[in-house]
Amino acid sequence: MTDTVLLSRAMSGTVDPALLPLPDRVAELMSELECPPRLAAHLRAVHDVAHQLVDWIERHCPALYFDREAVLFGAATHDIGKSVHVSELSEPGAAHEEAGRTLLLGRGVSSELARFAATHASWTEPSVGLEDLMVSLADKIWKNKRIPDLEDLIVARLAEATGQAAWEEFMALDEVLSRIGEEADERLAFQASFPI
Template sequence: MAELKAPAHLIEHVQLVWEAGAVLLKKCRQLGLDLDYSLVELGIAVHDLGKTVHTVELLGPGHRHEEEGQRILLSRGVSAEVAKVCVSHGQWERMACSTEELIVALSDKLWKGQRVDALELQVVDRICGMLNVDRWELFTDLDSCFEHIAADGQKRLNKSGGT
C-alpha cells in the first residue's frame, strides 16, 4: 500500500473490513475450521489494491480495480492465490471461489452493515460442509455472528466518512 501511495481513505477502509473479518475469523477458529487464515488476512489487506490506480472507485461503484489489483500483485511476485482475491471479492457470484475468498467477500459486505443472503448462505454451507454437519445445525449461530458484525456497520461507516 505504501509503495503504491494508497490514500488514507483506502487504508482506513482496509482496517474497517479487517474489523469485520477478525470477528469472522474468530468464529471460524472457535469452530475449529481448517482454513488458510493467512490467505483471508492477506486477502482483506489487498482486496481493493487496484483502487490505487482506479481512484474514482474509491468513493463510487466500479469493478475496474479488481483486475487491476490482481495484475499489480502478480507483477510484484505475489502468489496467484492471493492476487485472485482482488477479483473474487467482487465477483464471487460469477466464479469459483475458495472458502477463504468467500470470507473476504463477506467481510467486505458486513463491515458496512450490508447483509447479502446468497453470500452468507454460501459461507454457511461451506463451513457446514467442512464440519460435516447439516446447515441448520450452525445456521443460527453463524447468522448471529453475521448480524453482530453488521450491527456495527453504521459506526464503521461513520469512521470512514460514510462511504
Template sequence: MTPLERAVRGGAVPLPDLPPEAVGLLVELGAPARLGAHLRAVYAVACDLTGWLAAAHPAVVFDRAAVLFGAATHDIGKALHREELSVPGSRHEPAGERLLLGRGVPARLARFAGTHGSWHEARAGVEDHLVSLADKIWKGARVEDLEHLVVERIADVSGIAGWEAFVSLDDRLQELAAGADDRLAFQNGFPV
C-alpha cells in the same frame, strides 16, 4: 503522521493495524487515506470473523493468513482506479490482482483482489467467500447468496443441519453488523 498512516495503524480506534506488507503497498502506491481506512475496517471484520469461525466450527479448514491478507488488500486496485472509491465499479478488481502479481505476491494471495466481488467464480473457495463476506458485513450489508455459500460449507464439513449453521453464522454476522456505523464513520473521516 500522514492521513494514510493514521488510517492504517494506531490512533484511538478499536481496529487492528493493517499488516506491514499491506501498509507498504499502500504507501508505495500513494494510496488515498480513505482506501487505507476501508481496508483496515474490512481487515478488522475478517480478523473477527475468521477467529470466530475457527473457534465455533473447527471442522471448517481454511487458510486464515490468506483470508487476512486478502481482506487487507482486496481493494488495492482502487489505488489505480480512484473514482471507484466513491462510485460503483469493478475495474479495480482485475487491476488489483495484476498489481499484486506484478509486485511478486503469489497468485494464491493476489486472487482475492479479483474474486472479492465475484464469489460465484469457479476459482472462489471458502477463503474467497470469507473475504467477500467481510467486505460486505463491515458496513452492515447482508448478501443472502454469499452467506448461503458459507452456511453450506459449515454444515457440510461440521456435520450439522443447515439451519444450525445458518443460525450460528447469522448470530455472528448480526453482531458484526452492529459495529458498522462506527466503521463507516472511521472510514469517512479520511479523504478520498
C-alpha cells in the same frame, strides 16, 4: 495533516472504534503506492472484520480447514486496485478488480494471494474457495450489508464440516454477523473521516 500522516493514521493509528492495524507487508505496499487514506481506512475496517470472522470460524468449526493468513491478506488488499481507479472509491465500478490483481502480482505477491483483488466480488464462480467467500463476506458485513446468497454458500461449507443442519449453521452465522454488524456505523464514520 499531510496525506502521508493521514495514510499512516488510517493504516495503524489509534482510532475509535478500535481496529486492528493493517499487516506490515500491506502497509508497506500502501505507502509505496501512495494510496488514498480513505482506501487504507476501508481496507483496515474490512481486515478487522475478517479477523473477527476467522476467529469465530476457528472456534465454531475447528474441523473446517482454511488458510487464515490468506483470508487476512485478501481482506487487507481486496480493493488495492482502487489506488489506480480512484474514482471507484466513491462511484460504482469493477475496473479495480483486475487492476488490483495485476498490481499485486507486479509487486511480487503470489497469485494465490493476489487473486482476492479479483475474486472479492465474484463469489458465484464455481472455482471460488472458502477463503474467497470469507473475504467477500468481510467486505459486505463491515458495513452491515447482508447478502443471503453469499451467506448461504458459507453456511453450506460450515454444515458440511460440522455435520449440522444448514439452518443450525445459519443461526450461528447470523448471530455473529449481527454482532459484527452492530459496529458498522462506527466503521463507516471512520472510513468517511479520511479524504479520497
